[in-house]
Amino acid sequence: MIRAHALTKRYGDTTVVQDLDFTVHPGTVTGFLGPNGAGKSTTMRMLLGLDAPTRGRATIGGRAYTSHSAPLTEVGALLEARSVHPGRTAFHHLMALAHTHGIPRTRVEHVLDLAGLTAVAGKRVKGFSLGMGQRLGIAAALLGDPAVVILDEPVNGLDPEGVLWIRTLLRDLAAQGRTVLVSSHLMSEMALTADHLVIIGRGRLLADTTVTEFTTTAGGGSVTVLTPRATALSELLRGPGIDITTTPGSDRLEVRGTDAERIGRTAAAHAIPLYELTPHTASLEQAFMDLTQESVDYRTTTAAPTGALA
Numbered sequence: 001m002i003r004a005h006a007l008t009k010r011y012g013d014t015t016v017v018q019d020l021d022f023t024v025h026p027g028t029v030t031g032f033l034g035p036n037g038a039g040k041s042t043t044m045r046m047l048l049g050l051d052a053p054t055r056g057r058a059t060i061g062g063r064a065y066t067s068h069s070a071p072l073t074e075v076g077a078l079l080e081a082r083s084v085h086p087g088r089t090a091f092h093h094l095m096a097l098a099h100t101h102g103i104p105r106t107r108v109e110h111v112l113d114l115a116g117l118t119a120v121a122g123k124r125v126k127g128f129s130l131g132m133g134q135r136l137g138i139a140a141a142l143l144g145d146p147a148v149v150i151l152d153e154p155v156n157g158l159d160p161e162g163v164l165w166i167r168t169l170l171r172d173l174a175a176q177g178r179t180v181l182v183s184s185h186l187m188s189e190m191a192l193t194a195d196h197l198v199i200i201g202r203g204r205l206l207a208d209t210t211v212t213e214f215t216t217t218a219g220g221g222s223v224t225v226l227t228p229r230a231t232a233l234s235e236l237l238r239g240p241g242i243d244i245t246t247t248p249g250s251d252r253l254e255v256r257g258t259d260a261e262r263i264g265r266t267a268a269a270h271a272i273p274l275y276e277l278t279p280h281t282a283s284l285e286q287a288f289m290d291l292t293q294e295s296v297d298y299r300t301t302t303a304a305p306t307g308a309l310a
């Protein structure tokens with residue numbers, strides 16, 4: 001598991017990461033989100049020992065990254081800035097990394113195949129597109145078959161097939177029990193990929209929650225129920241903290257203070273038919289915008305420029 005303890009980074013007078021505490025658990029994909037400049041890359045760099053924290057600690061599997069003896073086999077990482085020798089082929093780049101850890105050639109061939117790069121393995125990296133470069137970076141991150149995977153914006157530059165590939169790959173890695181931390185600006189993609197979210201704004205923790213809880217809370221937490229026995233069901237659901245709005249002459253209920261599962265179970269237990277049971281959730285994008293609106297450093301206006309072309 002990955003842990004940040006009071007993690008803080010200052011550059012001169014500016015604090016870019018402040019007192020961050022969070023844990024990333026195995027078996028889940030955790031999305032690491034925040035507006036531009038929130039401190040995501042800085043945090044990831046500190047997790048990987050590439051930046052020293054001003055204060056606090058980052059550990060992976062209970063130890064600092066730099067104290068792992070064979071880091072590639074324990075932590076696989078893709079950061080935004082790539083350091084691939086442009087004159088090397090994809091195969092030689094991965095073989096050079098493999099040699100440092102005694103990783104066999106068969107594993108290099110396996111990750112090339114996994115990343116869809118087998119056909120271009122003999123091509124020099126300088127001729128690679130952005131998406132091919134991303135695939136190579138991900139292949140390198142997975143080379144040592146690590147239990148922990150940290151990826152900064154992995155879908156950058158990928159085409160729709162590549163985006164789907166990453167989504168499936170990350171879900172598979174988590175299903176195998178690995179710890180997966182991934183940053184992205186693509187909220188719709190994160191909604192499909194992540195189970196858990198760590199959200200920061202201006203270097204501070206804003207939320208550490210599940211995707212479901214985050215979007216349900218932002219949606220107001222109400223559930224619409226359509227049933228021919230609306231009165232009977234509302235009597236059964238009534239209780240402390242539960243608010244039910246009925247529309248006279250209608251079979252529709254708006255229920256707050258409980259969830260769709262409990263409503264469905266109560267209805268089933270009393271053989272009450274349900275025609276609709278809809279929890280209201282916000283989109284991840286809307287929930288994210290609502291949460292981070294105070295922490296956005298770089299904002300555009302939606303108003304059209306006036307008189308520019310007049």
Ligand SMILES: Nc1ncnc2c1ncn2[C@@H]1O[C@H](COP(=O)(O)OP(=O)(O)OP(=O)(O)O)[C@@H](O)[C@H]1O
Pocket residue numbers: 011016034035036037038039040041042043
């Ligand atoms: N080496 C550095 N020296 C000074 N300031 C830095 C340095 N590295 C990052 N920063 C500043 O720290 C802040 C956080 O940057 P960081 O790249 O971690 O944010 P981010 O959340 O990854 O942003 P983005 O979503 O735009 O990639 C920014 O204001 C950035 O300008």
